[in-house]
Amino acid sequence: MSKYWSPLVRSLTPYVPGEQPQLAKLVKLNTNENPYGPSPKVLAALAQAANDDLRLYPDPEARLLKQAIAGAHGVAAKQVFVGNGSDEVLAHAFLALLKQPEPLLFPDITYSFYPVYCRLYGIDSRSVPLTDDFQIAVEDYFSGGGAIILANPNAPTGCLLGLDQIERLLEARADAVVLIDEAYIDFGGPPIPTAVPLIERHPNLLVVQTLSKSRSLAGLRVGFALGQAPLIEALERVKNSFNSYPLGRLAIAGAVAAIEDQAYFEQTCAAVIDSREHLVRALAALGFAVLPSQANFIFARHPRHDAATLAAALRARGIVVRHFAAPRIEQFLRISIGSDAQCAALLAALQEIIV
Ligand SMILES: *Cc1c(COP(=O)(O)O)cnc(C)c1O
Numbered sequence: 494m495s496k497y498w499s500p501l502v503r504s505l506t507p508y509v510p511g512e513q514p515q516l517a518k519l520v521k522l523n524t525n526e527n528p529y530g531p532s533p534k535v536l537a538a539l540a541q542a543a544n545d546d547l548r549l550y551p552d553p554e555a556r557l558l559k560q561a562i563a564g565a566h567g568v569a570a571k572q573v574f575v576g577n578g579s580d581e582v583l584a585h586a587f588l589a590l591l592k593q594p595e596p597l598l599f600p601d602i603t604y605s606f607y608p609v610y611c612r613l614y615g616i617d618s619r620s621v622p623l624t625d626d627f628q629i630a631v632e633d634y635f636s637g638g639g640a641i642i643l644a645n646p647n648a649p650t651g652c653l654l655g656l657d658q659i660e661r662l663l664e665a666r667a668d669a670v671v672l673i674d675e676a677y678i679d680f681g682g683p684p685i686p687t688a689v690p691l692i693e694r695h696p697n698l699l700v701v702q703t704l705s706k707s708r709s710l711a712g713l714r715v716g717f718a719l720g721q722a723p724l725i726e727a728l729e730r731v732k733n734s735f736n737s738y739p740l741g742r743l744a745i746a747g748a749v750a751a752i753e754d755q756a757y758f759e760q761t762c763a764a765v766i767d768s769r770e771h772l773v774r775a776l777a778a779l780g781f782a783v784l785p786s787q788a789n790f791i792f793a794r795h796p797r798h799d800a801a802t803l804a805a806a807l808r809a810r811g812i813v814v815r816h817f818a819a820p821r822i823e824q825f826l827r828i829s830i831g832s833d834a835q836c837a838a839l840l841a842a843l844q845e846i847i848v
Contacts, residue, residue, distance in 0.1 A: 508605060538746045542743050551742045575715065578714040587611070587614050594639055596619040600629055627784055635666065640670045645674065650792050652786070653681050653686060671699070673701070676701075680789045682762070781794065
């Protein structure tokens with residue numbers, strides 16, 4: 494705290510990202526990164542783009558990337574917005590679309606960045622409790638509120654809301670923007686249960702995705718939003734009032750190559766899903782209760798072991814998982830799906846701890 498801080502900065506409670514430990518030896522299962530590297534074609538594209546052109550500003554519209562994303566998702570380029578990670582895309586959406594006279598609605602248990610954006614932008618919000626089994630009941634959003642944001646699959650639960658339910662919500666709330674944050678949707682397939690096909694029928698739908706998880710590019714910082722052109726235009730207006738060049742030349746080149754390498758994407762997603770199913774079975778055998786996950790992480794609790802104690806015991810064995818000291822979920826651990834070797838190390842450590 495300093496007397497030089499603005500009143501707004503004094504009032505903020507910033508988001509706390511999962512630890513990025515500097516010790517290379519740790520088994521890092523705390524921030525939902527992909528255990529597999531990016532496509533070799535991405536690395537080649539980055540190497541090729543690392544040239545004298547870096548003295549020039551990038552294309553402020555990132556047109557090549559918008560075209561690639563539009564092609565992959567069967568929408569028009571003017572229905573695509575791109576940003577420096579989906580966190581930035583979400584931030585712009587909060588200001589451009591979700592800040593309304595009536596409060597923004599989101600679940601009591603969800604991505605903890607949402608309330609942070611609300612405080613930054615002075616957005617009133619109302620949290621809507623998940624059901625007792627940690628599911629979203631769309632009826633709870635049918636009245637009140639000026640806009641809605643849902644992560645699907647939800648974080649940190651990993652639970653998926655069906656497309657039929659999302660469509661019911663879009664129809665019941667044609668008066669309000671419904672933002673679906675699909676950071677983990679690619680791990681819910683195949684076929685991938687994305688809400689993107691609903692865009693053409695629903696002018697109030699904005700879908701946000703990221704290359705950080707399923708495309709193994711958390712370090713490159715690329716995210717995007719898809720929606721009908723008027724919603725995208727609102728995002729462009731905020732972006733062009735903030736930073737005209739959110740994506741650098743390297744980010745654009747790498748992201749285009751990642752979107753184009755569909756085979757690698759499918760293969761790595763399938764491997765993560767396979768490891769998840771194996772891990773869920775092994776954890777259940779150790780007595781864990783695991784929520785049904787369609788993401789690249791699982792949310793689990795053990796009826797006889799305190800979650801914070803388990804997290805500390807894993808940490809002492811060089812394994813980092815995420816624990817949230819928050820109401821209703823303080824007895825859960827969120828564990829990212831690692832490589833097979835990392836999953837095996839986790840299970841071996843838990844076997845030792847639980848006995
Ligand atoms: C990881 C994550 C994001 C943000 O990812 P970026 O790396 O900023 O693209 C957004 N929403 C949810 C729910 C996430 O878990």
